Structure formats: structure tokens, C-alpha cells
Amino acid sequence: MLELDAVTVRFGGLVALRDVTFSVKPGEILGLVGPNGAGKTTLFNGISGLTRVRGRIRFEGRDVTKLPLYRRARLGIGRTFQIPQPMQHLTVRENLAVAQVFGAGKHNPERIEEILSVMELQAQGDRPAESALALQELKRLEIAKALATEPRLLLLDEVLAGLESQAKRQFAAKLKELHQRFGLTIVIVEHDIETISGLCSRAVVLNFGEIIADGTPAQVFRDPRVVESYTGTAHA
Amino acid sequence: MASLDSAPAVPLKAAPAKARVPVGALIGLGLLVLAALPVLLGASNYMLGLLISALILSGVALAWALLGNLGGMVSFGHAAFFGVGAYASALLAGKLGLPVLLTVPLGGVVAVVSSLAMLPALRLSGAYFALAILAYAQIFRILATEASWLTGGGAGYQRYPGLPTVFGFDLASRTGSYLLLVACVALCALAYHAVRRSHVGLALRAIADSEDATRVVGVNSTFLKCLMLMLSAFITGVFGALNAHIIGFLEPDYAFSGIWSLMPIIAAIFGGYRTIAGPIGGAVIIYLFDQIVAKGLIAVGHQIILGFVLVGMVLAAPNGLLGLVRKRARHA
Amino acid sequence: MTDLILQALFSGLLVGSVYALVALGLALSFGAMRIINLAHGELVLLAAYCAYVVEARAGLDPYYAIPLALLVVTAVCAVLFLMIDRIREHRELNSLILTFGIGIILTNAILLAFASDVRTTSSPVLQDATSVGPVYAMNGEIVAFGVSLALMVALWWWLKKSWYGRAVRAVSSNRAAAKLMGISPVRTELVSFLVAGALASFAGVALYTMSVVQPAVGHALTVKAFIVTVLAGVGSIPGVFLAAILLGVTEALTVTLASSALQELAGMVLFLLVLFLLPNGLFGARARRG
Numbered sequence: 004m005l006e007l008d009a010v011t012v013r014f015g016g017l018v019a020l021r022d023v024t025f026s027v028k029p030g031e032i033l034g035l036v037g038p039n040g041a042g043k044t045t046l047f048n049g050i051s052g053l054t055r056v057r058g059r060i061r062f063e064g065r066d067v068t069k070l071p072l073y074r075r076a077r078l079g080i081g082r083t084f085q086i087p088q089p090m091q092h093l094t095v096r097e098n099l100a101v102a103q104v105f106g107a108g109k110h111n112p113e114r115i116e117e118i119l120s121v122m123e124l125q126a127q128g129d130r131p132a133e134s135a136l137a138l139q140e141l142k143r144l145e146i147a148k149a150l151a152t153e154p155r156l157l158l159l160d161e162v163l164a165g166l167e168s169q170a171k172r173q174f175a176a177k178l179k180e181l182h183q184r185f186g187l188t189i190v191i192v193e194h195d196i197e198t199i200s201g202l203c204s205r206a207v208v209l210n211f212g213e214i215i216a217d218g219t220p221a222q223v224f225r226d227p228r229v230v231e232s233y234t235g236t237a238h239a
Numbered sequence: 240m241a242s243l244d245s246a247p248a249v250p251l252k253a254a255p256a257k258a259r260v261p262v263g264a265l266i267g268l269g270l271l272v273l274a275a276l277p278v279l280l281g282a283s284n285y286m287l288g289l290l291i292s293a294l295i296l297s298g299v300a301l302a303w304a305l306l307g308n309l310g311g312m313v314s315f316g317h318a319a320f321f322g323v324g325a326y327a328s329a330l331l332a333g334k335l336g337l338p339v340l341l342t343v344p345l346g347g348v349v350a351v352v353s354s355l356a357m358l359p360a361l362r363l364s365g366a367y368f369a370l371a372i373l374a375y376a377q378i379f380r381i382l383a384t385e386a387s388w389l390t391g392g393g394a395g396y397q398r399y400p401g402l403p404t405v406f407g408f409d410l411a412s413r414t415g416s417y418l419l420l421v422a423c424v425a426l427c428a429l430a431y432h433a434v435r436r437s438h439v440g441l442a443l444r445a446i447a448d449s450e451d452a453t454r455v456v457g458v459n460s461t462f463l464k465c466l467m468l469m470l471s472a473f474i475t476g477v478f479g480a481l482n483a484h485i486i487g488f489l490e491p492d493y494a495f496s497g498i499w500s501l502m503p504i505i506a507a508i509f510g511g512y513r514t515i516a517g518p519i520g521g522a523v524i525i526y527l528f529d530q531i532v533a534k535g536l537i538a539v540g541h542q543i544i545l546g547f548v549l550v551g552m553v554l555a556a557p558n559g560l561l562g563l564v565r566k567r568a569r570h571a
Numbered sequence: 572m573t574d575l576i577l578q579a580l581f582s583g584l585l586v587g588s589v590y591a592l593v594a595l596g597l598a599l600s601f602g603a604m605r606i607i608n609l610a611h612g613e614l615v616l617l618a619a620y621c622a623y624v625v626e627a628r629a630g631l632d633p634y635y636a637i638p639l640a641l642l643v644v645t646a647v648c649a650v651l652f653l654m655i656d657r658i659r660e661h662r663e664l665n666s667l668i669l670t671f672g673i674g675i676i677l678t679n680a681i682l683l684a685f686a687s688d689v690r691t692t693s694s695p696v697l698q699d700a701t702s703v704g705p706v707y708a709m710n711g712e713i714v715a716f717g718v719s720l721a722l723m724v725a726l727w728w729w730l731k732k733s734w735y736g737r738a739v740r741a742v743s744s745n746r747a748a749a750k751l752m753g754i755s756p757v758r759t760e761l762v763s764f765l766v767a768g769a770l771a772s773f774a775g776v777a778l779y780t781m782s783v784v785q786p787a788v789g790h791a792l793t794v795k796a797f798i799v800t801v802l803a804g805v806g807s808i809p810g811v812f813l814a815a816i817l818l819g820v821t822e823a824l825t826v827t828l829a830s831s832a833l834q835e836l837a838g839m840v841l842f843l844l845v846l847f848l849l850p851n852g853l854f855g856a857r858a859r860r861g
Contacts, residue, residue, distance in 0.1 A: 076457035088452035090445030104438040106457030152456050313667050359846045369667050370797040378839045540683040546675035553669045
């Protein structure tokens with residue numbers, strides 16, 4: 004599905020990602036874990052085309068390393084931003100329509116309604132996305148927008164952050180539903196060990212721009228290096 | 240609320256479609272009647288001549304506003320497209336003998352081709368783009384002067400046909416030219432409206448908010464901006480061509496004059512560049528003001544008054560006269 | 572022929588130094604405020620006409636005009652800054668239109684006051700030629716070159732060492748962060764605007780003493796300054812200096828080898844080549860993407 008080969012990102016002298024190599028299998032829900040500044044968002048930016056990388060990124064067998072952002076979206080890589088970035092002056096429905104027309108190639112109002120109802124945004128459909136929505140609604144809009152491009156791979160950047168545990172469980176169940184219903188492969192950035200364990204079949208841990216563990220959630224969270232990076236004792 | 244000022248392409252509240260159509264049609268009809276008035280009232284040839292020039296500016300102002308509103312780009316070089324369209328149409332009609340009704344749209348096409356030379360400038364950020372296009376306008380003026388074997392150089396070019404007679408209707412007469420321009424401006428306004436409410440228009444508005452967020456859902460923002468630049472160049476070129484055939488004489492300093500960059504900006508800002516009616520009405524008001532009032536006050540350098548108008552508008556009412564009226568209405 | 576080319580190179584170097592001053596002023600206000608002052612060329616022109624007034628009307632040496640030019644131009648700059656500071660929405664776009672309008676006002680005001688005639692210094696000393704090896708230069712040109720160099724070194728030192736210089740750099744790289752550090756963006760912006768005005772004052776007087784001025788020159792100067800900034804890429808002072816000299820030399824060689832009508836075009840072609848082939852400029856590392 005997605006293969007990364009020695010992906011490296013430098014900002015000036017700072018190495019944000021160093022030789023990151025791993026692959027995502029079709030249908031997987033993969034948790035991307037790591038402390039703040041470990042390079043998770045940079046990795047998403049690299050995969051979606053927002054940041055140029057060295058190395059190679061393949062999506063469904065095709066080399067997308069040099070493709071621009073919008074081409075990757077059309078190929079089927081959808082993503083959300085940690086801080087929601089709605090198209091502010093457009094209504095929720097218009098947000099989805101733009102994503103659908105340009106990302107999936109044709110306008111299909113029924114599909115938009117379907118996505119709205121799955122994401123529980125039907126009531127907000129005709130409101131402008133800027134101020135009329137609460138933060139959690141904006142986060143759901145982020146996902147809805149990505150879904151409207153008919154992605155096969157969905158990159159979710161901390162969509163569960165800021166929810167209390169009850170709501171978090173519900174939202175995680177929602178993600179599982181999306182995974183089934185839309186036949187998605189998902190990579191999700193999340194800090195909460197419990198959520199990762201419940202949601203993901205596999206977890207990859209980044210620290211200081213390098214992969215330090217890769218395996219089932221149970222395996223990686225037992226790894227002493229992961230424990231160390233989480234408690235931060237070694238680098239304090 | 241910001242949405243009021245940004246002229247939503249689609250009603251925010253899903254108003255019943257039936258109720259909207261007659262209103263729009265009525266306004267359009269009203270404007271057409273308004274446009275036909277001078278002819279019906281038998282305006283003097285002098286007045287019709289002024290209105291013809293004003294409508295030429297209306298077209299260019301509309302094209303400028305389209306680029307600014309939908310493309311998010313400020314152009315200080317629309318004179319380039321205007322002059323290229325004028326020379327292309329005049330030369331195609333004069334040297335190759337093509338019919339004028341064909342060379343006028345071809346003038347627009349050649350202006351589009353000339354706009355392709357500006358595409359690398361799209362990589363520059365907004366302010367730099369504005370300056371780049373300022374520089375481009377000069378290039379074309381120099382080229383037109385230097386290529387004297389083709390354009391007659393600084394001495395000018397005038398042996399080319401005027402507007403033809405179609406179905407017994409003389410477009411070269413004052414009345415004919417005036418009505419032709421009304422139709423052209425209306426057509427461009429319709430095209431602008433259609434683009435604005437299309438998905439392309441929606442995406443362009445989204446790009447103005449956040450370019451990355453829009454590109455990440457599959458929008459090729461650079462391509463859409465190119466399209467707007469080309470559409471704007473086309474409209475400007477067509478009006479340049481129309482003007483050339485109405486005036487009957489071209490020289491580089493006239494066809495590429497900074498006036499064709501300056502006046503549309505003032506007109507669009509004055510009328511409100513985020514609306515469609517604003518630039519059109521703004522051009523008529525500003526041009527008549529410049530010709531009748533400003534020129535009477537100061538013969539040489541009357542543009543200083545336009546400069547003050549422009550500065551005043553940006554400071555007091557950046558959303559144009561219409562925006563100012565709305566603001567007053569809300570405060571009242 | 573070799574002599575002619577050498578002479579063109581030398582003249583290009585001298586005029587290029589003044590282009591550098593103009594371009595640095597433009598770059599300074601852009602660097603601090605992310606705003607391009609489209610009236611910058613007109614500010615230079617204003618200073619040049621100050622020199623004309625002092626020489627032709629008061630009968631003094633044009634260099635005495637420098638205090639007057641500084642006063643007039645920085646005052647206009649201050650007014651301009653206050654206006655820009657008032658703009659709340661679409662700052663970048665509206666400030667472009669605003670400064671464009673100011674440029675129109677200044678050009679036409681100069682046209683009204685001094686007519687469209689071409690003006691230049693009447694001082695025999697300044698117009699006198701001095702030979703430097705095989706090439707010649709007007710004394711006015713040599714003085715202008717020296718003053719430009721000195722000003723550039725001073726500016727470089729000021730940006731590097733002074734508190735304001737550091738603040739300007741901080742504000743231009745991150746406005747919000749600079750605010751948190753207790754740097755007032757408005758104050759730093761005002762200062763860089765005034766310094767840009769001061770540079771324009773010197774450049775204007777220099778231009779008057781070594782070349783000819785008329786109202787339309789202001790617009791052309793803005794375009795030239797812009798071309799220099801594009802050539803230089805993201806600005807270092809030496810980069811701007813070299814790019815300005817490249818422009819000056821290109822123009823001078825075009826006049827010598829082809830025709831003076833093509834002088835402007837040569838600069839444009841240079842500009843297009845860089846834009847197409849080296850979008851980061853000759854000396855710039857980072858892209859200027861918006």
C-alpha cells in the first residue's frame with residue numbers, strides 16, 4: 004500500500020526525519036507514536052507532499068516522491084491536519100464538494116450526504132466552516148473533507164486529542180466504522196497507549212526522527228527504548 | 240460577518256431557488272434598460288463617445304477584479320494585455336485581411352498567449368507577482384516600439400478596418416459601438432458570474448483562505464490561478480481589440496499606456512472589486528469624473544486627483560463604494 | 572572597441588551602485604513589513620527634484636540638497652507608513668494599491684510643479700570628466716559611487732550590530748515571536764521605512780548629479796529596483812550590490828553595442844531569464860514562494 008524507503012527530511016541543519024523505512028499493508032490501522040517533536044507530523048507532511056523528502060515514497064506500487072500535493076490527494080492519499088484547516092468562507096457542504104470535485108474527480112451530492120451523516124455533520128451542512136463550528140465539529144469536518152476525496156489511505160493527525168476518555172472510545176469506534184465502511188487503510192498519530200492498543204493492529208514508534216520500534220501495540224509498549232523515550236529519562 | 244463582504248457564490252442559507260431567479264433576472268433587465276437609456280434618450284455623439292470609452296474601461300476593470308477577487312492576484316500591468324489584444328487584432332485584420340469580428344476574439348487569444356510568459360511569475364508571492372507584472376507591461380511596450388517593421392513603431396499604425404456592419408446594423412456608428420460594448424460587458428459579467436459560482440470558483444475562494452488545506456484535497460491551485468490569469472488576459476485583450484477598431488489608430492505609447500493599468504484599478508477599487516457590478520459601474524463613474532470634472536480642474540496631471548481617490552478609497556472603504564454604503568446602512 | 576566595452580563596464584558599475592541604493596530601500600521595507608512600496612521610485616525622484624530646486628532655484632551646489640531631501644522624503648515616508656498602518660484587512664494587497672496610488676500622486680505632483688522637462692545638474696565641476704586609466708567618468712558619478720558604497724557598508728553594519736537591526740531581522744522572520752520578545756513591530760517597521768526613505772534621499776540626489784530625471788523616471792526606478800531584488804534573490808546586501816551592478820553593466824553594454832532604445836529591454840530580458848531559470852535569484856538560497 005505505502006512503502007517508505009530511507010525517507011529523510013532536513014530543515015536547515017536540523018534532521019527532522021532520518022532514514023525512516025517502513026511499509027503499511029492494505030487494510031491496516033497503524034498507530035504512529037512518539038513524543039512531541041519526534042517527527043510524526045513531518046512524516047505526514049512528507050507522505051502527503053507538503054514537505055519535500057529525500058528517499059523514496061511509494062503508494063500502491065507507484066513512486067510518488069516527486070509528485071505535488073494535489074496529485075497525491077487525487078491518487079488516494081487523504082490526510083487531516085492536527086489544527087483543523089477548513090476552507091473558512093465555504094459552508095461545510097461546499098468544503099466537501101470542493102474536495103470531492105477536485106480530489107475524487109466528480110460531483111456526487113448523495114455521497115456528500117452519506118459522508119455528512121457518517122460524520123454527524125448534517126445539521127451543520129450549510130453553515131460556513133469558519134466560526135459557526137465547535138472544535139470537535141471542525142475535527143470531524145477535517146475527516147469528512149478527506150473522505151470526500153475518496154482516499155484509500157487516510158492519515159489522521161491527532162484527531163482524538165483533547166477528548167475525554169468516554170468520547171475518545173466512541174470516536175475510536177467511529178474510526179473503526181469508517182475503516183470498514185470505506186475500505187480504508189489508516190495511519191493515525193495518537194499518544195494514548197490504551198487507544199492505540201484498542202484501535203490499531205500495529206504501532207510504529209518515532210523518536211528524534213528515527214523509528215525505534217515497530218510491531219503490535221503490545222510488543223512496542225513493552226520495548227524498553229519506547230518506555231524510555233516516553234518517560235524521557237535518558238534524554239532529560 | 241465576513242461572509243457578507245466576500246460576496247458568497249452560493250447563498251449561505253439554502254434559499255429556495257425559485258425566489259432568486261426572478262430577482263437576478265429583474266436586476267439584469269433593469270441594468271440593460273439603464274444601459275439602453277442613452278440611446279433611447281438620443282444622447283449626443285460626444286456623450287456616447289465618452290460612454291464607449293467608459294465601457295471599454297468597464298471591461299478591463301471587470302477582468303482586473305476577476306483576477307484580484309478569484310485569483311488573489313493584484314495586477315499593475317493589464318496594459319500589457321490591452322495593448323497586445325489591440326495590436327494583434329488590428330494587425331490580423333489590417334495585414335491578413337481577416338474579418339474584424341474574428342480578429343477581436345483572436346486579439347483576446349493572443350493576449351492569453353502573452354500571459355503565458357507571466358506564468359513563472361506565479362511562483363512568486365503576491366507582492367512580487369504584482370511587481371513582476373508591472374515589469375512585463377514595459378516589455379511589451381518596448382517590443383511594439385522596436386518591431387516597427389510590423390507595428391509601424393512609434394509612428395503608429397492606422398491602416399486597418401473598423402468595426403463592420405452586421406445584418407444592416409452599423410457597429411462602427413456611435414450607437415452601434417455603444418450597444419456592442421454593452422453586450423460584451425454583459426457577456427463578460429455573465430462569464431465571471433458563472434465561474435464564481437462553479438466549483439472552480441469555490442476552490443479559488445478556498446485557496447484565498449488557506450492554500451495548503453485546499454491543495455491537500457486535490458486542488459491544483461497554481462493551475463486554477465493560471466486559468467484566472469488567462470481568462471482575465473482574454474477579456475482585457477478583447478476590449479483592447481474593440482477599442483483599437485473603434486479608435487482606428489494605434490501607437491505603442493497609447494496602446495500600452497499606464498492608463499490601461501491604472502484606470503481599471505481605480506474603477507474596481509472604487510466600485511468594489513469583490514463584486515461584479517462594482518468594477519463596471521466604478522469604471523463609468525471614474526471615467527466620466529476624470530474626463531468631465533478632473534480634466535476641467537487640472538489639464539496636465541489630472542491623474543493626481545485619481546491618485547487621491549484611490550488612496551482615499553483604500554483607507555476609507557477598501558470594499559468599495561458598495562461596501563461603504565452597506566457599512567453605513569448597518570450602522571444606521 | 573575594447574575601450575568602448577571597458578567604458579561601458581565602468582559606467583555600468585557606477586550607475587549600478589545607485590541602483591543598489593534604490594533596491595536596498597525597497598528590500599528594507601519589504602523585509603520588515605512584507606510590504607512592497609510601489610512608490611519607492613517616486614521617493615527617489617522626489618529627492619532628485621529637491622536637488623534640482625536647491626541648485627536651479629537657490630543656486631547652491633546640489634549636495635546641499637541632502638538635508639532637504641532627507642527631511643522631505645522621510646516625512647513622506649512617515650505619512651505613508653501611518654497610512655499603511657491604518658490598513659486592517661488584506662494588508663498585503665491593499666498596501667500595494669495604496670502605495671501605487673501614492674506613486675501616482677507624487678509623479679503628477681512633480682509634473683505639476685516642474686513640468687515634464689528633463690532635468691540634470693548644471694554644475695560644471697560635477698559634469699567634468701576624470702580619467703581613471705583607460706576609462707572616463709563624470710565627477711558626479713564618482714562621488715555617487717563613493718557615497719553609495721559608504722552607505723551600503725553603513726547599512727550592513729547597522730543591520731548586523733545595532734539593536735534595531737536585530738529587531739528588524741526578528742520582525743521580518745517572525746512577527747508574532749518578535750512581539751513576544753518585547754520588540755514592537757510597529758516601531759521597527761517605522762524605522763526601516765524611514766531608513767529606506769533616507770537611502771532614497773541619497774539615491775535621488777546622486778541620480779540628479781550623474782544622470783537625468785523627469786517625472787516618468789520614478790516608475791522606471793521602482794521596476795529597476797524590483798529587477799535587482801529578483802536578480803539578487805533573498806537579500807543580502809552584497810547580493811543586492813552585485814545584482815545592481817549586473818543590471819547597470821547590462822544596460823550600459825546594450826547601449827554601447829546595440830541601441831539606447833533597447834536599454835530597458837535588456838534589464839527585462841535579464842529579469843525574465845533569472846525568473847525562468849533561477850527562480851531563487853543569483854544569490855538566494857530560499858524560494859520566495861507565498
